[in-house]
Amino acid sequence: MKVGIIGATGYGGLELIRFLHNHPEVQQIELFTSSDEGAIFSSKFGHLLTIQDTPLQKIDIETLAHLDVVFTSTPSGVTSTLLPPLVGVGPKIIDLSGDYRLKDLEVFEKWYNKQPAPKQLVKQSVYGLTEWNERNIQLAHLVANPGCYPTAVLLSILPLIKEGLIDPNYLVIDAKSGVSGAGNKLSQTTHYSEMNENFSIYKVNEHQHIPEIEQAIELFADVKTTITFNTHLVPMTRGILATTYAPVINGVSNEQLTECLMETYKDHPFVRVVSSGTSIGTSRVKGSNYCDILVKLDERTNRATIVSVIDNLVKGAAGQAIQNMNVQFHMPQTFGLDVIPLFI
């Protein structure tokens, strides 16, 4: 297979290269950029010296058309205009940006404050939450790869909502992310001296992943709801931990909650349910495509605490994108992704 990456110089792009390098069916990786055309990639990213010494190429539809799959890993607002000429001319497309996720264009405009992508294309795009949308992903020309927070949140709560074990009308989701989620764009917030030793909440009540989560709850669990969702920045590079609080339907036990998750994911290699203990952290998935989930019923309040951890750059971005590529091409989902988390 020949693979192209548009936006290779971002952290999502770098992770795509890292995993595709060990994919058994990928023979060729081509890197595209809107600037810095011709630059040798490893001269910009020293860790790829001797590994990716090829030049960055100009984004050109004809060149891209000859590839089997194209990943777009660009900031929001870029692929809405970049992709229309490319869809249907050859390669399968997996878009890691937010441009094709929200079906309601007005909602997109409101939360992203950007021009939406063409309606027709947004309509065709398939939401790439792999474990929940495999059938549609197989047939998709354009996959809208989920956001990092929605991935962590949805994998942990969808089974419980769908099976009617928790009340979806009072979901409080408190999410925390490592700084790499903010990408490589410079800002005072992500300046080392100001981010280090500083845990903060940001965009209080206003994160653009709110409508994405609500839309997916409706799509996969057939429930319309309005969620409370907030995001925090953790002084570390990788990892998301999402803590969701939900009232439990009367009579549901802790065992039923755990069992529901285990049953849902028993044939899915990348979702692991933790069935014991009272602690879980991001290091157990670091550098890998796993999503680990712990649920605990608080009998004092009859509310459940549902916790999930992912590596935001892997299951929350590049890893899930490759998992989707594997699905589209009828390969095992683990191809290229069967790596053990770093832990430390």
Place this chain on the structure above:
Amino acid sequence: MKVGIIGATGYGGLELIRFLHNHPEVQQIELFTSSDEGAIFSSKFGHLLTIQDTPLQKIDIETLAHLDVVFTSTPSGVTSTLLPPLVGVGPKIIDLSGDYRLKDLEVFEKWYNKQPAPKQLVKQSVYGLTEWNERNIQLAHLVANPGCYPTAVLLSILPLIKEGLIDPNYLVIDAKSGVSGAGNKLSQTTHYSEMNENFSIYKVNEHQHIPEIEQAIELFADVKTTITFNTHLVPMTRGILATTYAPVINGVSNEQLTECLMETYKDHPFVRVVSSGTSIGTSRVKGSNYCDILVKLDERTNRATIVSVIDNLVKGAAGQAIQNMNVQFHMPQTFGLDVIPLFI
């Protein structure tokens, strides 16, 4: 004034020394320990070389009786037996451990899994949430200094509950702490390589600060409630950020929420209400006794997001303890504590 510190080798003890060193009324600081008697303090803690070159003393009631105030900064379960002979014989006592906070001894035993302190003494002890209990603290012989999490949480939600602006029956409190809150006792969890780059939830639904918060809500806002409360470890040393979610009483506006907090704390030097912006982090209070609070109404859900930040070792421990001492001795609350946060 002559001051004694029992448990000076812990992080709370070290912070007491740091602030008392610059207290205008403190002439003498004596350090006590249950082990390592006679050791020169600065030989154990190099940062105190030339500053605290005195030896650690044996804990002895007669010696302690001659002091004006004694701070006890020991693990839970120590002062329950250590303090009874000392109360009433001379010094004012400020206990930074959890032993005298919970008025219901059965509740203490259940959550701490330890023998409680004598009933009579627990009854006399005054809960040292300075801004809310000043009158009683002035008269107290024994102050039970609040826990770090309860301090951050209570200061931010008590005004809103007391004024009836939020519904106290569905409080979800998601708290995050730097690692110093775990003290200097070694554990695999706090081993550098395993804590670093690892954000985790711990003691899910089981943290011993739950009953302390519930008791204080009843004490200060006259409301009995059962809260959802969870705690997370952040890979950084200092700081707590607590995010509380609560339904807002119909018709209450964002301005009313902020105004209520500002009004409550207008004469309190260490609580600062942030009236604009959508972000707040722990670095703005690092190393200082401030508690900063931000509240935002989410109009989509009619729920409030209430965020507070403190330095867990200062406002959450040693700083508030000294603030309480200042109150007990009718000194300005800022004595010894008027330092600017480090920020970076």
Place this chain on the structure above:
Amino acid sequence: MKVGIIGATGYGGLELIRFLHNHPEVQQIELFTSSDEGAIFSSKFGHLLTIQDTPLQKIDIETLAHLDVVFTSTPSGVTSTLLPPLVGVGPKIIDLSGDYRLKDLEVFEKWYNKQPAPKQLVKQSVYGLTEWNERNIQLAHLVANPGCYPTAVLLSILPLIKEGLIDPNYLVIDAKSGVSGAGNKLSQTTHYSEMNENFSIYKVNEHQHIPEIEQAIELFADVKTTITFNTHLVPMTRGILATTYAPVINGVSNEQLTECLMETYKDHPFVRVVSSGTSIGTSRVKGSNYCDILVKLDERTNRATIVSVIDNLVKGAAGQAIQNMNVQFHMPQTFGLDVIPLFI
């Protein structure tokens, strides 16, 4: 005293504010800037809310002329043109930038790649290594505050060179600094995700502090030498540790080395010699004006390992600047600076 700070929005400026706030003789702090005139300072730096709610002022010679002392904490190349009209018209000036440190203007141009300050002014300026230049600082109108690395290095090696205990002809100095030394200017290097978990060497053999160290060795120890000096970035915010290697003059013992340092600094409150142990780290001086030094003779090679630690923003910048102000105004050196290191 009335104090002005030009460049208050940088990290050096913020530290000046932090310490001057507790200086017993400073009544007023005025903040000046070349941009953002009129902005309320605490709206830019939330940690100063209720503490420094004054507006930033335009840099104006007449206004500055009425102050007692002016600190300039600007990037290199600014005060070379900013200061000439201000020197001699009233306030004592302490310049924290590199513009007035190097007496040889050609050397300045070569290492800084900038236009030098006026020759006459450079000549008058006094190098503010407090412990070594007290007499001249007392009389100075313009103090050139030393660089962070030179401060750490010089305090540790000058006594040994001056007393002839080490051979100054083969000095190898390997220095390591926290990231705050790079200031608040954004760069890819200091972007959190790329700086975190990344220890690096930078400007190999080319750091502009090389000629400053060589000049000071000649000035204070009367020895002309050419040093090897390199600098590394540590993924932490504060602290410098400098490791110097030097051949020891035949027959000199470990005790003599330590004794020489102790004798030199016995009356200097901010330099502490560590006389035992085989380990020393930056946390023992964090947030404080101390410089701690450890020396160990390696008998296998007859070379000494000389280690010093400072907080780069304090003893390496703002702290030493205030110490110099104290000297200029005949106050105790510890005024405003008598704080205990944070340690954690």
Place this chain on the structure above:
Amino acid sequence: MKVGIIGATGYGGLELIRFLHNHPEVQQIELFTSSDEGAIFSSKFGHLLTIQDTPLQKIDIETLAHLDVVFTSTPSGVTSTLLPPLVGVGPKIIDLSGDYRLKDLEVFEKWYNKQPAPKQLVKQSVYGLTEWNERNIQLAHLVANPGCYPTAVLLSILPLIKEGLIDPNYLVIDAKSGVSGAGNKLSQTTHYSEMNENFSIYKVNEHQHIPEIEQAIELFADVKTTITFNTHLVPMTRGILATTYAPVINGVSNEQLTECLMETYKDHPFVRVVSSGTSIGTSRVKGSNYCDILVKLDERTNRATIVSVIDNLVKGAAGQAIQNMNVQFHMPQTFGLDVIPLFI
């Protein structure tokens, strides 16, 4: 191939599992321990859930004898008595501890302060610095895998010493390591709150890797020398950066130094020479088996600054051990190790 790991619960052991999992010729990994026999491995290390759910086995010579290769990743002083009955009975052995590295048993005793391994076995053991000892490793029954610091240092300086470009009589080596090098054993030094934001030097002039480096310089470059070597702890988990200073032989140019390194390693996939720039950091090799080297001549002093970076747990331990296994079994050196560094 069937592979055994003794000491699987240490960080070196965990990294062996991480890489062997993707080794194309390894079918089976057995884990052995001296304690906790029978425990399911993933119940101790959650990141291995569903991946390594096998029990820890008792260390038993008969069981081990049936394996193809045994890695021992234990603290110093264990394999000196553990290995003698195992050598020669079947499996190739690769020892990651220091017990078989030093040929002179008196030197071992002096620096390790432990009983040495049997003389005969130490004599047979082959020093596993792969790039420099391939021929002997192919034939070895017992490989003494190099220490982390010696690996980083030797790969960077051996070519220059062997080719006579630098003077080996005044080598000053200043090395810095992430904390994982200290292993998973708890200590106050590696307690998160005390290690975080603290850069320190330790074991000044006394590190046990000194004689290992000197022995290897003699073995591979045929030069007897006494080095200056010191080690520092960096507040990060992974990575070593070693900075070596050496006088350059008269007339040698910067190009010759770089060229010598490039020529030496041109056929070695894991050593990369950086030929331009003035900066290099550990993140460029994080999680991988690469060793990257930069050399710069300082023309002012005619001394060279030689910098190398490795991941201490990979090229400095588990990665090099697997590379040695590959050599012993005549497989490509990259088997199981062909992964791209994480960079962030």
